[in-house]
Amino acid sequence: MTQKARLLSLDVIRGLLVAFMILVNNPGSWEHVYAPFLHAEWHGFTPTDWIFPGALFVVGVSISLAFEPTRQKPALPTGLGKKILRRVAILFGLGLFLNAFPTFPLDTWRIPGVLQRIAIVFWACAWLYLVTNWRQQIGILLALLLGYWALLALVPVPGGGSPNFLPQTNIAAWLDNNLLGSHIWSHSISGDPEGILSTLPAIGTCILGMLSGSLYHHNQHRPAPWSRQLMLFGAAIMALGWVWGLVFPLNKNLWTSSFAVFTAGLSMVILAACIYLLDVRRIRGWATPFHHFGVNPIALYFLSGIVATLLYFITLSDGNSLHSWLYSNLFSSWLPLKAASLAFAIAFVTFHWAVAFILFRRKVFIKV
Structure with missing residues (x-):
């Protein structure tokens, strides 16, 4: 398979994830959303819950494809560590900016976030891939997933609480609330959905992506x-993952180990379908x-966050936001409410696809 063809499947699934993420993050009204486009409130799984773990899985596959030639060299190239840290810093910084834009409230500035988690997971997994083999990666994966299960199931919550998987009283929520305030x-109904402890199994999701990429090298770069x-x-x-979920429930907020395994398996199936087609x-x-x-x-995800925030932030003369005006006048005035909400989201995605198309035609590829 040529380099161009080899990367096409990964680009397409990456684009599918970004488009889907923009869609579910931007309904016309959060009060009128079809169930598949919402996250599970606590335990459970919806198609929307696959998006973020799918993205981390793809990060893992990309690490394997990008760093395999480097790993084969006798010594790591000078400056590689700086390049990795630069990407981590940019991703984390973009995430912090999105969290605070446009008012930047220092007392409630959210520290975790989607891009921040991608940054941390990328940093951890890039180094793991460079300094370990696939057997060691499986060992680390098992330690992370089983260790996280043990933490939530066996370690008492400080202050007298027994181990539990409830929203407000689990140990992951306790740690987020006490360290991040x-x-x-x-x-959030619990700790932060991209919180501290749940980053551990998220690294496991990315490792499963790396192992999937290793299968590509094992098959001598043959797609079939x-x-x-x-x-x-x-x-x-x-x-x-589904069977494990019977005792350690599938939960996106906690990023339970069963959730990490189940969504990585789903990502493998979807990636396999993309490769085949x-x-x-x-x-x-x-x-x-x-x-x-x-x-x-990353550029399109970041842009979507800025545009969405501005639509809510810009206030018209009647006191309504620009988002509310667009939704009311262009969609909910003639469509059933849930259909109108989805139509707004589709229009929002279409706008960003137009930007993506222009960038693609002009061969503008914004690297982070």
Whole structure:
């Protein structure tokens, strides 16, 4: 498989994730959203819950593809550590900026976030990939997932609480609330959804992506056998995660180990389908919009956060936000409320696809 074809599947699934993330983050009204486009309130799983772990899984696959030639060298290149840290700092900084824009309230400035978690997970997994082999990575994966299960299931919550998986009294929420205080997501029913302890199994999600990338190298860069193996392993890992969820519930907020395993298996299956369609059968027309998103994912995600915030922040003469005016006049005035809310989200995604298309046509690829 050529470099261009090899990367197409990954770009497309990356773009699919970004487009889906923008869609579910920007309904016309949060009071009128179809259930599949909402996160599970606590235990459980919806299609929307796959988006972020899917993104971290893709980060892991990308690490494997990008760093394998470097790992084969006798010594790591000078300056590699600085390049990794630079990317981590930029991602973390962009996330902090999004959390505070446009008012920048120092007393409640949320510290964790989506881009911040990507930054931390990328930093940890990039170094793991460079200094460990796949067997050691499996050992670290098991330690993270089983260790996190033990922490939540066996360690008493300081202050007298028994171990539990409840929203307000689990040990992950206790740690976030005590260490981060008011600097967590203000709408959370627990600790921060991208909190401190739950970053450990999130690293596990990325390691499973790295191991999936290692299968590609094992198959000598041939897409057909890689696709078959990913499909088989993915189905088995999904089943394992689902069974584990019977005793350690699937939970996106806590990023339970069962959730990490189940969503990684689902990511393998979806990636396998993309590889089969795009690189084996070469059926590619459907993927073009997602390819446009996938070559500038961070830039488009960041832009969507800025635009969404401005739509709420800009107030018109009647006192309503620009978001409210657009939704009321263009969508909810003639559509059923849930359909109107979804139509607004689709229009929002379409606007960002137009930006993605322009960047793609002009060969502007914003690297982070």
